[in-house]
Amino acid sequence: MEQKTWQSTPADEGVRLDVYVARMLSVSRTYAQDLIKKGLVRVQDNMGKANCRLEDGQCITVSFSPPAVLSAEPENIPLHILYEDAHIIVVNKARGMVVHPAPGNPSGTLVNALLYHCGGELSGINGVIRPGIVHRLDKDTSGVMVVAKTDPAHRGLAAQIKAHTAHRTYWALVHGNIAEERGTIEAPIGRHPKDRIKMAVTFKGGREATTHFHVLQRYGEYTWLACRLETGRTHQIRVHLAYIRHPVVNDPVYGYKRDDFPIQGQVLHSRCLDFVHPVTGEPMHVEAPPAADFSACLERIRTHS
Incomplete structure (x- = not known):
């Protein structure tokens, strides 16, 4: 169990405790509320309540379990492929499909499907969780995405996106x-x-x-x-x-x-x-x-x- 402690500032006055915790931990508000319900959030050594409003100078302490280490495994998930060669693959991502593994979505993602289809041959620039991913779409946004199979292709695509070309x-x-x-x-x-x-x-x-x-x-x-x-x-x-x-x-x-x-x-x-x-x-x-x-x-x- 890890622990983090912060002191509220004048800018935090009036902010709900659950909103503050979510912001400081970079987690969802639902997750923050769950921590509070479990008694893992204290304000000035008192048990916190989700709807309490912060004041300047208060000490907020949160205890939480560190997230599990994620990995991406190949999964036989159908893909709608629009174009493919030895360097890149362009797909029509389905609505409802998450692009890469993350807490709450450890499998069933586009990356899992690509690893299976490409036999693991994807660019490694973005690490084991986001291999080949140059740009992303929201879970509930469908449509065209280009993915890099090789590192040179990844660097070339990323440069075009950065240059707005x-x-x-x-x-x-x-x-x-x-x-x-x-x-x-x-x-x-x-x-x-x-x-x-x-x-x-x-x-x-x-x-x-x-x-x-x-x-x-x-x-x-x-x-x-x-x-x-x-x-x-x-x-x-x-x-x-x-x-x-x-x-x-x-x-x-x-x-x-x-x-x-x-x-x-x-x-x-x-x-x-x-x-x-x-x-x-x-x-x-x-x-x-x-x-x-x-x-x-x-x-x-x-x-x-």
């Missing part, structure tokens, strides 16, 4: 009728100041983030967009669209209450990826057809508009 375009169904035909959202993104598991537009400590969008179709109370990432911050499209008051439909974190749409999670799909092959130099354009659930959402609003 690899272009990722997403389809999103959002709330509201966006007036402009096209636009650009430029707003820095960082950790939410009060909820560690969320991201937010923040002009204090946020990192530069740019999203371009154009309208594909309007459906009264909803708009179908194509969004192109210039930068690649965590949850960027979801945060930016919520920031301009057009959140992605069914987004459980940044959206409105759940609508009656035939889909699990946000209506967001990584539609296409444009990049230069990191070994051959050939221009590549790869498209991922949307899954049936995304198409069903569009059909629903066409029918009800």
